[in-house]
Each structure stands twice: as C-alpha cells, then as structure tokens.
Amino acid sequence: MTMEQIEKTAATLRNTCVSKVNANMDTVLAIQKGEFPDDRSLKCYTHCIMKTIRTYKNGRVDEGMMLKQLDLMMPADIAVLMKETTKICAAEPPTGDDCETTFNFVKCSYNNDPDHFFFP
DSSP states (O other): OOHHHHHHHHHHHHHHHHHHHTOOHHHHHGGGGTOOOOOHHHHHHHHHHHHHTTOEETTEEOHHHHHHHHHHHSOHHHHHHHHHHHHHHHTSOOOSOHHHHHHHHHHHHHHHOGGGOOOO
16 A cells, blocks of 8 residues: 555544544544653553554454554555564553553553554
C-alpha cells in the first residue's frame, strides 16, 4: 500500500472508532505526537482499532496477526523496524482490562520507536 492509501484507511478506522467510543478527535490525533493522557475513551479507542483490524483477541495483543498486518500495510523498510517494536511490546503482560492493555501496547510502541510509530 502507498502511504496515501494507508492514511485513507486509517482515517476510516479512526472515524469509526472515535464515534463508537465517543473519543475526542484531538486527543486521538495527539497519539501520533506521543501524547497519551490517562483518558478512558482514548484507551478504549485503541482497543476498538486493534479489535477492528484483528490484532487483539482473547485479552491479548495478537503478535502473529500484528506482524502479518505490518507486512500487508506498511512499506517493507518501515515494517521491519515496526516488527521489532511489536515483538517487544506484545510481550508485555495483559492488564485484565482490554482498553488498558491495548493502550499500554500503543504507548510502548511509541516509546520504543517514535520515529517509525504509526497508529490510526
């Protein structure tokens, strides 16, 4: 996929999940800048996205599906870097709360490699 196609897909996902969990769009967009406030709607937004793209199931980040999605969606040179971060962050134990677990994964991903971070 081209970056333009990726952004278009991300915008569709973003709009759907913002609406579903009643998240604030500005707060959601701030994730790309590394802003992760302790906001329940934002946390549940991360869960909505990951559940929708099938990278979260049974209370855990689905590392295998995440790696497949990266291969399908991202340019190869970026996917390689993002896979390393995915492996590190998917190893974090679940919290028992789906929204909290996905939020922690997304935050870990940003903190491990902010230069190659992407989340819809």
